[in-house]
Amino acid sequence: MKPRIAVQMRTDSALFLLLLNTLLAVPFPVWASLGDNVTSVQSDNAHMKGTLRSVATQRYVKHEIQVPTGQIVREFVSPDGNVFGVAWEGPYQPDLQQVLGSYFEQMKQAVASQRRHGRGPISIETSGLVFQQGGHPRNFHGRAYAPAMVPHGVDVAEIQ
């Protein structure tokens, strides 16, 4: 029963945020997430009309957004309250602009500058952003993180 209650609370707070955004006339959606603070998790969830479940570890909190169309987005928040990594999987790509926030443009520029000579999974490793996406139509998986923001002691392999 406990997880169910937790989900309900998260949904309520997401609804509250949605309401707050509307009241303050903030343009919606709010581009957010990777590199942003923890409140962006809520706006991501609201934007993707998801169900949110959060799991706390000693080094970070993992927020898992279940999207109605089948994708799962996981956002990793450091103790200082920042989203340092995101991961996703499912039958469709998630809203990467929402999930990556300001890093979305950086990702697109990095892909464009690569001499890929063709098609296939994407792997970007720059000092500011690591972005990887694999799979094929009907099932994709990927992850992104900002290396400088990954908390000390966290293995990047955990971002998935």
Added chain:
Amino acid sequence: MRIPRVLAAVCCVAIQVACGGGGSGSSASVYNSTNTSSSIAAVSVTCSPTSILPQQTSQCSASVSGAGNFSSPVTWTVSGGGTIGPNSGLFTAPDGQSTLQVTVTATSTQDTTKSGSAAITVAPASTVDSVNATCNPSNIQDGQLTACTVVVDGTGNFSPNVTWTASGGTINPTTGIYTSNTPGSYAITATSQQDSTKTATASVTVVNGADNVLPIAVDAGPTNNYVNGAFATLTVCTPGTSTCQTIDHVLVDTGSVGLRLLSQGTASGKLDPAAYPLQSDGSGNPIGQCNQFVDGVTWGSVSLATIRMAGETASTIPNATVPGVPIQIIGDPRVPSAPSSCLSSGVDESDLTALGAYGVLGVGSFEQDCGPGCVSGTSAPNVYYSCAGATCTPTFQGLAQQITNPVRGLPADNNGVLIQLPSVPSGGTTTVSGNLIFGIGTQTNNALGSATVFDTDANAYFTSVFNGQSNSCSYIDSGSNAYFFQSDGYPELVTCSGLNPSFYCPASLVTLPAQNQSAGNTNGASATATFNVGNADTLLTNGNSTYTAFSELAGPNSPIGNCGSFDWGLSFFYGRSVFTAIEQQSVTGTGLTGPFWAY
């Protein structure tokens, strides 16, 4: 009549005794002179016949052996059903439709501890009433296999077995698998093995096989910078007309599903979109599509076209009510520009520069590009869009209206594809030519032969064991231009630092072992796949940067939880015949049904 014959077959001692009353007195006196008393040694029983119909009779007889002047009479009893004359040994079977096993026993009247038994089977009449034969498919091409099956109706414990014969061609007399190398119409006959008067005939028509071989070539493509891209030329037509266009450099992609062609205009394609009717929804609004590849999205219309590939034409698809195969026309100006919900899914690849080809021919494992997930659910995914005026919003789309694997539109050779590419030398080569062959096991040129068959899971993945890791999200994909996998455990596989960061740049050629298995190891199929990885920076400058075909090109891939991924891209196809079977489609005579890969 049977009693004397049975007795004659028994030993002479028993005959002497059994017939003592009316036989030779001298023999009896011999026994009397040496035995003060008589004893029974054994009683044996035979019945004839041993298998009878209900209410029929079987005559049983006993042979009594013993010592001295013993008494031969016996008393007959039966267990398990029916009646037997206690003195005559005549068994009468009961009426009924069930099969019985009865035991007839003869007990010596002199010594009731001595008895013998025999079994009689009572079975209802066994008749073959009718035989019906069908061959599926009933129209085949020369060299193609068809499976003939039979239904035998009968009563009782009849035999369902038949013997197959054919008026021409060859048929396996037991399995009914038929083929012919000569066009014509042939009678296939099934004859009941139990009752040869009961036969059935099916007809099979054999026609000359269509040309199912579409040439493919690996070259630099229309952007002059592609490597490991297998391109084909195909012709698309307005459905029901001879208005056609031939489009070259369409990428052959077993990792996706559906034909996607770049429109003339801003997309820099070759296709004139106006010639192809738009797919529309119930309100008459055109359907747009945001197609998601792993490396980006393409936006355009869903339109209907007839597709000519080699000597075959895809003019309609299963369950469709309108002619034409649904395709995507990327950058079609008849639909609004890409909505933000599409562009936020990834890099936009809706033009020639980004796509590197005039189109993509998706001939993968699925029948449709999206499938059931786009038909119904809580909310429509950002894939199909209804475009009213300037606004496109996600919508559900029926299976027969979704962009469909063109192979499924072919009248024959429509269960999958075979790609054949020759080996390339270490270091690469300029261009190579190969074949995209339609159908699996449908003609002599696409038989599975000794290829290992790997079942795939619902996501079209199988398992590649590499560096001790079981990567269960692995796949074979002609549309990926290299091997893509995680290099963990191989520090020599450094990512290229210069212009090619999506490839590996080991200092020298590395040979690596891997093992491919069916998804979940369901059918136990397993085969090694040893491969080489070269230095991409070096490879891509070989031949003054004119080389486009490399079997040693590899790059990094994304890890994801418990589901590691090894992408066996075009590097893997050189020197192999690689089959991709479509979901729910069977391969005649093999018992195999897609989706699977085989090589």
